[in-house]
Amino acid sequence: xxxxxxxxxxxxxxxxxxxxxxxxxxxxxxxxxxxxxxxxxxxxxxxxxxxxxxxxxxxxxxxxxxxxxxxxxxxxxxxxxxxxxxxxxxxxxxxxxxxxxxxxxxxxxxxxxxxxxxxxxxxxxxxxxxxxxxxxxxxxxxxxxxxxxxxxxxxxxxxxxxxxxxxxxxxxxxxxxxxxxxxxxxxxxxxxxxxxxxxxxxxxxxxxxxxxxxxxxxxxxxxxxxxxxxxxxxxxxxxxxxxxxxxxxxxxxxxxxxxxxxxxxxxxxxxxxxxxxxxxxxxxxxxxxxxxxxxxxxxxxxxxxxxxxxxxxxxxxxxxxxxxxxxxxxxxxxxxxxxxxxxxxxx
Amino acid sequence: xxxxxxxxxxxxxxxxxxxxxxxxxxxxxxxxxxxxxxxxxxxxxxxxxxxxxxxxxxxxxxxxxxxxxxxxxxxxxxxxxxxxxxxxxxxxxxxxxxxxxxxxxxxxxxxxxxxxxxxxxxxxxxxxxxxxxxxxxxxxxxxxxxxxxxxxxxxxxxxxxxxxx
Numbered sequence: 001x002x003x004x005x006x007x008x009x010x011x012x013x014x015x016x017x018x019x020x021x022x023x024x025x026x027x028x029x030x031x032x033x034x035x036x037x038x039x040x041x042x043x044x045x046x047x048x049x050x051x052x053x054x055x056x057x058x059x060x061x062x063x064x065x066x067x068x069x070x071x072x073x074x075x076x077x078x079x080x081x082x083x084x085x086x087x088x089x090x091x092x093x094x095x096x097x098x099x100x101x102x103x104x105x106x107x108x109x110x111x112x113x114x115x116x117x118x119x120x121x122x123x124x125x126x127x128x129x130x131x132x133x134x135x136x137x138x139x140x141x142x143x144x145x146x147x148x149x150x151x152x153x154x155x156x157x158x159x160x161x162x163x164x165x166x167x168x169x170x171x172x173x174x175x176x177x178x179x180x181x182x183x184x185x186x187x188x189x190x191x192x193x194x195x196x197x198x199x200x201x202x203x204x205x206x207x208x209x210x211x212x213x214x215x216x217x218x219x220x221x222x223x224x225x226x227x228x229x230x231x232x233x234x235x236x237x238x239x240x241x242x243x244x245x246x247x248x249x250x251x252x253x254x255x256x257x258x259x260x261x262x263x264x265x266x267x268x269x270x271x272x273x274x275x276x277x278x279x280x281x282x283x284x285x286x287x288x289x290x291x292x293x294x295x296x297x298x299x300x301x302x303x304x305x306x307x308x309x310x311x312x313x314x315x316x317x318x319x320x321x322x323x324x325x326x327x328x329x330x331x332x333x334x335x336x337x338x339x340x341x342x343x344x345x346x347x
Numbered sequence: 348x349x350x351x352x353x354x355x356x357x358x359x360x361x362x363x364x365x366x367x368x369x370x371x372x373x374x375x376x377x378x379x380x381x382x383x384x385x386x387x388x389x390x391x392x393x394x395x396x397x398x399x400x401x402x403x404x405x406x407x408x409x410x411x412x413x414x415x416x417x418x419x420x421x422x423x424x425x426x427x428x429x430x431x432x433x434x435x436x437x438x439x440x441x442x443x444x445x446x447x448x449x450x451x452x453x454x455x456x457x458x459x460x461x462x463x464x465x466x467x468x469x470x471x472x473x474x475x476x477x478x479x480x481x482x483x484x485x486x487x488x489x490x491x492x493x494x495x496x497x498x499x500x501x502x503x504x505x506x507x508x509x510x511x512x
Contacts, residue, residue: 034385037384037385037389038381038384038385038391039384040384040387040388040391041389041390041391042389042391042393045393130375202371231432303378303381303382304374304378304383307374307377307378307380307381308374308377
């Protein structure tokens with residue numbers, strides 16, 4: 001790997017980092033706007049035209065707020081909590097293939113930070129690390145509401161990770177690889193995995209809602225029962241980090257869903273477009289398509305938030321253990337039988 | 348026991364069928380409902396820039412009226428203060444001096460006329476009590492302020508602008 005490659009990688013990392021932060025920033029704005037539209041309101045419209053400077057105003061406010069560490073809290077862990085939350089949220093994007101390899105002046109530029117052969121497992125590992133931020137923060141606050149929120153987050157994430165993993169197994173049986181790049185390449189043009197794995201996709205998206213602590217599974221921070229949940233004691237930018245991490249997680253899980261099930265950067269007619277636009281612009285259009293898919297998923301997250309009320313905790317556990325896990329296992333069996341039969345009859 | 352009114356309606360709770368228990372169709376119809384609202388025109392009025400129209404009998408801030416020659420109508424009879432259930436109005440009467448005929452309509456006028464807007468309940472009894480048609484609650488909403496003393500409105504804020512302006 002030459003110096004140019006290293007520089008390109010650094011540039012790519014920087015761009016992805018900035019993009020995920022900007023996406024998270026504007027997700028907060030979009031969330032407020034979308035919420036307003038769903039409730040027949042206008043939403044933030046004072047900071048800049050149509051309120052587009054609202055995230056900057058919110059961020060500035062967060063930075064200027066007083067930073068409080070409660071007397072009874074464990075100061076070190078109290079700071080580690082939100083740092084861990086935002087760290088794990090940011091490193092998830094490393095294995096996502098954002099587009100096909102570009103050729104700029106004959107020089108190949110890979111639009112993926114690293115193509116490790118266990119990409120899916122890496123994502124899972126990072127996602128399950130994410131709950132430590134919540135748990136440590138909630139525990140270090142030394143507040144019963146925070147602790148309850150943290151415990152809820154932990155048990156919820158563990159329960160839903162199982163069915164998430166099982167729903168992925170059915171997909172991996174079809175793709176035969178854990179590398180996200182290869183999974184994306186297999187879905188060339190319109191051969192999207194969601195067509196082969198509709199049940200798996202529904203299971204995955206339900207689990208993704210639970211993993212990102214979004215409504216209807218936002219029990220760790222359910223304000224009607226737990227004040228603020230795990231971040232009750234947090235103020236200033238430490239609170240901002242928790243909220244920010246949630247939106248980055250939403251962005252990353254949207255990207256993962258789009259890659260695994262909705263074809264990533266592939267779209268029908270991409271070969272024709274690639275032939276007519278050249279090896280530099282063609283992949284960029286694919287990146288644009290990928291981002292459109294991601295934004296649609298983020299919108300779906302928000303749409304569901306303003307539609308479905310929150311589950312009760314026992315209902316959440318019922319859904320996770322008694323419905324999603326059996327369904328996921330049935331889906332694996334179905335996929336196995338189906339693909340065996342299809343191979344047997346020579347498709 | 349026989350019911351007293353015959354209005355009692357016995358509801359039968361049916362067990363949910365499979366589609367209802369599957370929950371997904373219900374979610375889909377819920378999503379459709381919220382999506383309908385997404386494209387609805389918002390009912391919000393951006394308040395300080397646009398204002399909702401008041402109804403005809405809206406009672407807002409008071410104004411002390413002038414007659415057709417621009418003279419103040421109020422004669423400081425005190426009926427408004429007497430009728431006020433919130434005791435928001437106070438006034439001091441004074442006698443009109445020679446040379447002030449173009450300012451005040453009658454020989455007596457209110458030298459000080461104060462309404463405490465924090466006490467006022469905007470009932471409109473003062474305008475009903477006034478025999479001279481001098482006070483009307485035809486103004487805007489009383490604006491917010493920081494100090495209690497600033498809510499005691501004197502003649503500078505209450506009297507209508509002179510005619511020649």
